Amino acid sequence: MTSRITRLAVASVATAVATLGITVANPGPASAAMTICYNTSQAPSYASIANQAASIWNNATTNLTLSANCGSNLRIYQITGGGSYAVRTSLGNGRVYIDTQQAQQYSPLRIMTHEIGHILGLPDNYNGNCAILMSGGSAGTSCTNPYPSTTEANRVSSLFAGTLSSERATDSTGSQVFRDSWPAVPATVG
Numbered sequence: 001m002t003s004r005i006t007r008l009a010v011a012s013v014a015t016a017v018a019t020l021g022i023t024v025a026n027p028g029p030a031s032a033a034m035t036i037c038y039n040t041s042q043a044p045s046y047a048s049i050a051n052q053a054a055s056i057w058n059n060a061t062t063n064l065t066l067s068a069n070c071g072s073n074l075r076i077y078q079i080t081g082g083g084s085y086a087v088r089t090s091l092g093n094g095r096v097y098i099d100t101q102q103a104q105q106y107s108p109l110r111i112m113t114h115e116i117g118h119i120l121g122l123p124d125n126y127n128g129n130c131a132i133l134m135s136g137g138s139a140g141t142s143c144t145n146p147y148p149s150t151t152e153a154n155r156v157s158s159l160f161a162g163t164l165s166s167e168r169a170t171d172s173t174g175s176q177v178f179r180d181s182w183p184a185v186p187a188t189v190g
């Protein structure tokens, strides 16, 4: 009985501290983080991969939070063939298409975090370096690294803080389309 009461008391104090922490850590509206609601209803095979990718970006950055089931800033689709790609309509908004065939050759989590990287403002950087997330398929099928480099993550944080502007080379609809090079690897014969 006593220990139960103690636990309850500890829990109450923890709740109070947590509430106080949120209040103190939010000094003003200028630092309000953007919530990017992503929707995987059209990509049922990749819902858990999307959740993992969201956690990676949330842990690596500030000023934004990717969150499931709260809206559709970011719609994720699964397609068959044609390659994975992203369409950014504005910073933090757009669509990601995951090619199920490509995701059997390349790490699906790396593809997902890469394509979401485009929605978060990053361009491609096909330099073959596996430590660079936006090097995409240029790093080969053996590269499964799903984490943005510190430079990439800091750039996203700066974009969402409003201290950097992303390139705006857009198509006729005003969207920026990232047709990705995740080169096809011939199937092994015999």
Ligand SMILES: [Zn+2]
Pocket (backbone or CB within 6 Å): 114, 115, 118, 123, 124, 136, 178, 179, 180, 181
């Ligand atoms: Zn790309």
